[in-house]
Amino acid sequence: MLQIALSGAGQVGREHARRLAPAVGAAMGARLHSVVDPSPAGAALAAEQGVPHHRSLDELLAAPLPDAVILATPNDLHVPQALALLRRGVPVLIEKPVAHDLAAGQTLVEKARQSGVPVLVGHHRRHSALLQAAKASVVAGELGRLVAVNTTVLFHKPRAYFEAAWRTQSGGGPILINLVHELDTLRWLAGEVVAVQARAGHAQRHLPVEDSAAVLLEFASGALGTLIVSDSAACVRSWEQTSGENPAYARDDSQDCLLLAGTRGSLAVPTLTRWQVEQGAEASWNQAMRRDRLSVAPLDPLTAQLQHFVEVVKGRAEPLVRADDALASLRLCLAVHEASRSGQVVRLAHVQAGVP
Template sequence: MPSHCRIAVAGLGLVGRRHADRIAAMPGVTLAGVADPSDRARVDAGAMGRAWYPALDALLDAEAPDGVIIASPTTLHVEQAALCIERGVPVLIEKPIGVSVAETAPLVARAEAAGVPILTGHHRRHNPLIHAARDVIAQGKLGRIRAVQATCWFYKPDAYFAEAPWRTQKGAGPISVNLAHDIDLLRHLCGEIACVTASATPSIRGAQNEDVAAALLEFASGAIGTISVSDGAVSPWSWELTSAEYPVYPVTQESCYQIAGTEGALSIPDLRLWTHEGAPDWWTPIRATSLIRGASDPLVNQIAHFADVIAGRAAPLVSGREGLRTLQVIEAIQRAAATRERVAITPA
């Protein structure tokens, strides 16, 4: 990682502050500045001893950072990323990469044509436990994957929405804000999703978006998956409460994903691999083996990877194209929920 790698952050909200704090604590990476129009961001940037700018273009002109992390509201992602691409500055865009496929696809194509890297902030792919799960699947220990189940249930307090009213608006519900991470991991672990059907229910708090949804996922491999999400349901079954990835969340001993194949099954994030003794047979004993994996902060890993991409030593693990493909699935789920139709997906 080059000692001169200077990374700026656009949007110093809940997620942007996490990025800024980690950059400040990492050797070889410097926080080049913060772009966010809020007074709170100005104060926070001053407390960190970093330059503050009300707009990203001003930061780019004044600081000429090596890369930019965009953690602003989703509606600004494409516009701000375009400013970076025009200047040849690599960008890491928080998920979802954009509001819609229609507005995001041209950005990704433009960046690819210009040779400017876009990374999508699906940071869970940088978690060592996901590396371990992917290795198990790649080694064929599950056989051919046939069934997938994912649960994403939790209760967000009213204050979460009050401090950022955009979170109550159409398109900012848990399908796009939360399910995007889970869909990306299912694609990463199990392959492309070819078709979806879905259902969603309007928020009982009166927001414009949904607060519960479920989808049936048909994978290109022939596997079938089910996934459900709610930000208004008390539950221990979500990545946030099972992975111990972010200390602000209480940790349960539950799992949120189950993947089953012709040879074995895997629960995640506890990484318990289930296999029968001898050939698979529901009349023979089945036992679980807990897999060993490392532990490290995936946000730190992602920033280190971003620095390597900037330096030309690595290709993006989650490229703009990958982020676009996950957004395609999210958009298909939203469309299927609205029309109650089966929606086919052709990967971008």
């Protein structure tokens, strides 16, 4: 039974702990080793789960080591804590984003490569059965060559959300808080992005931080993408509200928030409604397309991610999201933020244009 310690007893940490409880964790061959968190909430979670409590990572590392650690700590602790674990040879699953800035993230990428110790990053949507079905459809060429991608990230955050002062200041808006999820998904489905344009607005709450933004993406394949995000829109077209994968959010399962359009068909997600040009026929707006819906079995992405982590630690799988991959998603998110701030086209120099 793999012993996995949890650093961080916040909302995400508690979700991990719940999935490592004996009734659930045993099925994946893992159990909660201990909880690391200096707050009373950390001690309470450890007591609730019946495991040791450590006030710091140093305390954990001074005791018999776990087989692996999940880092669900504040962003600025991700890299220093991960580096401490790598020095002791302990595999780690880091919650997204991988780092608080690019320099720290690059340091982690290099140290992970040198150590050979598994480092995974918790972009859990890649474990979604819905998105894996969409990915398989794209890879199989069922849509032809991707032409356009459209994503809507529209929701309304409640007033209480902004009682935390940092959420009303620069860096606390939906671009840096929410879009790393969506942009990682788009990179995974449609490939790397070579250039970004964006416009942000503050018209609804009149705060220093944006409440809405529109983004234009140019993919290395030549496809173009549009993304609209707002946390002040009374709308259900966001991943959480359409996919039903997180029960904390109200759901409308009749709606989609992502459209992948290619030369031979298109796919709406998460309903997985697919349109395809008939075999041998010419694609034309004068001809009706065949319409169907992909079918997938329900799956909890966080549980699937933990199962994958266990398999990687045991040497039976390769990481789905490595540190360098997650760093590319962070880099893209920061490029969107810079484009919205400057009004200029931001080109991602590490990506070569024209690469499919």
